[in-house]
Amino acid sequence: MVLDRLKQLAQQVTNSVSPPHPFDPLSSLEIETATSLVRGEHGSLFYNAVTLDEPKKADMLAWLADPDHTPRPHRIADVVAIGRGSKVFDGLVDLDERKIIQWKETPGVQPLITMEDLQVVEHICRQDPKVIEQCGIIGIPSQDMDKVYCDPWTIGYDERFGSGIRLQQALMYYRPHVDDNQYGFPLDFCPIFDADKQEIIHIDVPKERRPVNQAPANNYHPTAIKNSGGYRTDLKPINITQPEGVSFKVNGRIIEWQNWSVHVGFNYREGIVLNNITYFDKTENKVRPIFYRLSLAEMVVPYGNPEHPHHRKHAFDLGEYGGGYMTNSLALGCDCKGSIHYIDANLVNRAGAATIIKNAICIHEEDAGILFKHTDFRDDSVVVTRARKLIISHVFTAANYEYCVYWIFHQDGTVQLEIKLTGILNTYPMNPGEDTKGWGTQVYPGVNAHNHQHLFCLRVDPNIDGPNNTVFQSDAAQGPGDVGSVENKYGNAFYAKRKRYTNPVESMSDYDGQSTRTWEICNEDKLNPYSHKPVSYKLVSREVPKLLPKEGGLVWKRAGFSRHAVHVTKYNDNQIHPAGRHVPQTSGDPARGLPEWIAANPNENIAKADIVLWHTFGIVHFPSPEDFPVMPAEPMTLLLRPRNFFTSNPALDVPPSFAKTPSEVLAGKRGYDSNKDKASVLV
């Protein structure tokens, strides 16, 4: 481990001298170079984001193909800054040329809310007479205002205030003691904060008032557990060690593992970004491209309570706050076991200085159980081989919730995205005997947790043996012919019914659980030599609820990407964010991102073209007391599986735990046993 760390530090030094890989996030140096150039020309501004403006795909593909004879794409910083009067500026700074190549004011938009933006609001709420008054009404004396907390959210959209002023809504809580879980003491009113004036401009107060919860604190910290009987003592340690270190190679931010190669990027918005994912195919004896770019591009968490102002609770956690900005440092209280390689994240603060999240990204391996096994029933000749997986992960905290994001690479060529939801439910107070009307659940006396969905948008920029790909929808379907007919006498005929998407409108598709619908990303110009089907990667995703907010409603309008499980668009360098570049306070008239791109070009060809597949998946969460005071991780997952991509199982050469052939059985030989000396697995 220490070794890994040394390698890592050494690497960082190397990076600082050798030029960064064009996919590398901006370094602290590059970030401050950008802000100093902007400051020089435009004076003092608040910096909202300074991030890599990713190279144009065409330039980048050329460079990747022949880095030695292709001009290296310039390093360009994408800058979002805010001036007085909530003026928003979008700019580009060429760091090689050390000059600003684009600078414009963008009217009527609000960039995301940074952690710094959030931190201010609580302080101001505590001072605000109107807030103090409301606290008094529900039983919090003015001298206890230091016990009042708020989770500031973007306002989403509120037609009373529009998009012109930069606003936050303050979800209010109380803590009898500083260590108490505030979500057990939600307050019933909601102040609106004006970020420009830095003051509370309005408070939404419900007709029915709800005094602050009198139930005892519902905590989960060590003292609380101690007081309720202490920690369980019957859990024996499981030690996971890698005495010879990890099986992956680290070259800058490129990770090579088990024939895979992937560049691990990171930005303030999407968090982890994976680029240029390739696989070395032994059979073809060449490196085969699979994905140009994978990321979680957006998400929305609509809440299901129609009572005002809860409709405003539909956070776009990535577009409105930033999955990168909210990422946990794993420097303390690491979340993984074994030998771990960490990567830090470089971001910017309001003042334009570079900041660092130590150990933002965790890269490690895990044993993954049986990779494959077969026993011949005749003689018990057998092969059993264990699997390994590589996990690239980060955890981000969106106020009350935690999202643990795991990008998992498997030896059989599968890429898996797993997300675990944990953290704490968003809560609202309820009076004794109050009817939740089915919009929520009382998870603790006086605590109402509202129904909600977590809808994530996976952005897949495929490169299946090249950038020109086609998406097919595939449904398991019954064959033609009635039972008794010549063609289907016994009624057992079934097949994969495929629909080829030729334009974005055709591609707007929903999930079908009955037909176990999947989507195949194919390269129609390359057929598998055995199956004669196009080489492909198949999206297998089973947690795909429909968007529950109604068509024409606020969430439906603002979160256009979530209207369908899949959208496919023609690749465009400027289309990264499916809910738009600046998400807070968008009205949805017109809808930003995917809907506007598709409306602009509904008939654009997406067959045998450079395309992007957008997949919305997630869960519907009807809370229950088991989810409180802190929620056991709820996992959800999807797979991108090679189908007709390889000519055989690509993991056949993974050393087995045990193998014995029929002839060895006959000859009474012991066969191959990797565990000979490991008593623990031979008993």
Added chain:
Amino acid sequence: MVLDRLKQLAQQVTNSVSPPHPFDPLSSLEIETATSLVRGEHGSLFYNAVTLDEPKKADMLAWLADPDHTPRPHRIADVVAIGRGSKVFDGLVDLDERKIIQWKETPGVQPLITMEDLQVVEHICRQDPKVIEQCGIIGIPSQDMDKVYCDPWTIGYDERFGSGIRLQQALMYYRPHVDDNQYGFPLDFCPIFDADKQEIIHIDVPKERRPVNQAPANNYHPTAIKNSGGYRTDLKPINITQPEGVSFKVNGRIIEWQNWSVHVGFNYREGIVLNNITYFDKTENKVRPIFYRLSLAEMVVPYGNPEHPHHRKHAFDLGEYGGGYMTNSLALGCDCKGSIHYIDANLVNRAGAATIIKNAICIHEEDAGILFKHTDFRDDSVVVTRARKLIISHVFTAANYEYCVYWIFHQDGTVQLEIKLTGILNTYPMNPGEDTKGWGTQVYPGVNAHNHQHLFCLRVDPNIDGPNNTVFQSDAAQGPGDVGSVENKYGNAFYAKRKRYTNPVESMSDYDGQSTRTWEICNEDKLNPYSHKPVSYKLVSREVPKLLPKEGGLVWKRAGFSRHAVHVTKYNDNQIHPAGRHVPQTSGDPARGLPEWIAANPNENIAKADIVLWHTFGIVHFPSPEDFPVMPAEPMTLLLRPRNFFTSNPALDVPPSFAKTPSEVLAGKRGYDSNKDKASVLV
């Protein structure tokens, strides 16, 4: 590990003196006692099955409630035997009284095919002139008959032969070398074997003949890998050790772990059977029953090629062969890591002697990643706790396929069933350029793998705080009121729409992916004190394809359980097998098992009643070359999750990896760190 093994051996001794638990499978001694009693009265018979006749539920619940003052249920052996002329006998032997309490001939049925039944067929095929002739026609000389193999399957049902004669269909293969993968050399004809006459009575020969495959063998054994470049060498070891042993207690076959208690049974048919699953609830300070019995009760694997005789390929692997009989011994080439507790399986052979599968059941723990985590964005105060899981598993080999069955218990009260499919595809030959017509895929030159489904039937006998339970169907649904209406102005209202099942016909329900349908097993007589909703366990299952064979067709008729995702029936001691007690050669007229039980009593009350929930789930498999020559494990899973069962997260007292409260942050204290001394996770 050695310690565990000693404990285990000690335990076996103890068991042999103290009376077995009423749920314990029959011991070798009990099995042979039963067969000797039967032999005494009925002379020489072939034994098909001798297994525990499980105690009547009423008697057993009484005994469990007060074992000291309740008569211990007698040990009773359920015997299936076959006499001359394929006569089938079903009997019960009271082992306490040492007498046969029931014995009857059952006409017109065929009990399952045992491994011994299978072994004979290959030998006979090799000798049979008609088989030798057919081999000659496709290019296998008669002197090579020792290179001809067959996987004998039950015939399923073939109207030409009916149910009276005990038959098998021989799926034929060839091995140029004894170690070659025969599934790369499938043969095109299918002999029918009469088990009574012990001869081939018919051969199904296709119109279009397909000479034996000339492509080189497609192998995965060590020599083959060596010849194609050898095993990869870049995989560093991951060691998983439990220096202090396991965290579970073993008392006979009762496993106690992290508040869970479960009796681990096993039979020839279902394999692992879990009984009397309870959880010690600290809050209520009592042991709470959750499930009386859980098992995989049946499965069917319909193939989608309508060409004769492929419609006969729809194996009921449990009911026609027995998941217990086919279970792998893990004595060599163990499939798990860490400290493992094994349990042997006691079965019977054809002659009536007891047999043993060493290490048939594997019980072990695994680290399970983050159990819960929350960070306060204000000050980075945090709690992060790792999860552990307990896994009770077995692996069975159904001819070409492997099924790895994992019953997983989680600390948060969740029970998970995970099944991994691996092994080898069932294959059929194809001529160069032959059209698969979409019914299959050429996975290797000359090798056609047909489309198929794997449909499993999970039998859930719930005991949610008592045997009287009710099942509700729950769908995520939009609230009433159009966008703009007073009640739903912004259109965001949604809720859990629930349907209460009061009789079996109402309960016959399918999956809905759009509404992410779940099923809640509730005890309506006990409400959660916080949510005021019935305590429940929710079935969360996302791999639920519809049955693709058509209504009225052979599979639809024979596999009635697979017509719907869920059926609920009133508990009946005699209703364990949803496709019937004796499955081979059932015509489906009438359908056995679930359909006949429900037809017999369609309006039976199943609300607030002792009920059984039958859940059919699985996958649709359209093969691709990646699945060959041996298939990377394809996982599928489902959850039984506590909802409104506990008053809070029941795992709060699991020791965290790291915890720091706001006051500790303020005071600059380090907080709680379980890993202080583990450098590997603190870097």
